[in-house]
Amino acid sequence: MSTPASHRAETVTSLTNTTVPPEIDGVPQRAAGTMAGSNIARNLSGRGVVYSYTLMYNVPQGFEEQKPYTVALVKLDEGPMVTAQLTDVDHGAVAIGMRVEMVTRKLREDGAEGQIIYGYKFRPILEIG
Numbered sequence: 001m002s003t004p005a006s007h008r009a010e011t012v013t014s015l016t017n018t019t020v021p022p023e024i025d026g027v028p029q030r031a032a033g034t035m036a037g038s039n040i041a042r043n044l045s046g047r048g049v050v051y052s053y054t055l056m057y058n059v060p061q062g063f064e065e066q067k068p069y070t071v072a073l074v075k076l077d078e079g080p081m082v083t084a085q086l087t088d089v090d091h092g093a094v095a096i097g098m099r100v101e102m103v104t105r106k107l108r109e110d111g112a113e114g115q116i117i118y119g120y121k122f123r124p125i126l127e128i129g
Contacts, residue, residue: 044076048100056068104120105121
């Protein structure tokens with residue numbers, strides 16, 4: 001089974017930059033001044049910790065039905081940091097250092113037909129057992 005694109009990153013060998021995800025809609029995302037050959041693709045676990053967070057009341061168009069919602073800066077176990085919405089958790093239960101995992105969720109609906117746009121969010125790691 002291949003690793004989902006949302007669980008992959010590219011590290012630029014000449015810099016310390018990591019780009020997550022390495023592609024958006026098939027277009028490579030590259031650090032300024034780098035060439036495609038200098039990037040190394042690597043898989044990510046999709047797990048990390050909440051580094052910082054905030055509760056969003058003033059939200060972008062298309063997200064009004066979800067407000068308020070929590071957005072976090074997540075430090076992945078492999079090192080890169082990503083910004084994402086938290087899901088499946090009450091804002092009052094969010095804490096810096098909380099272990100989270102990446103999941104695919106509905107982001108919003110787009111257009112007159114209501115096309116559903118999916119993307120990644122993070123939720124507290126589920127304890128199984």
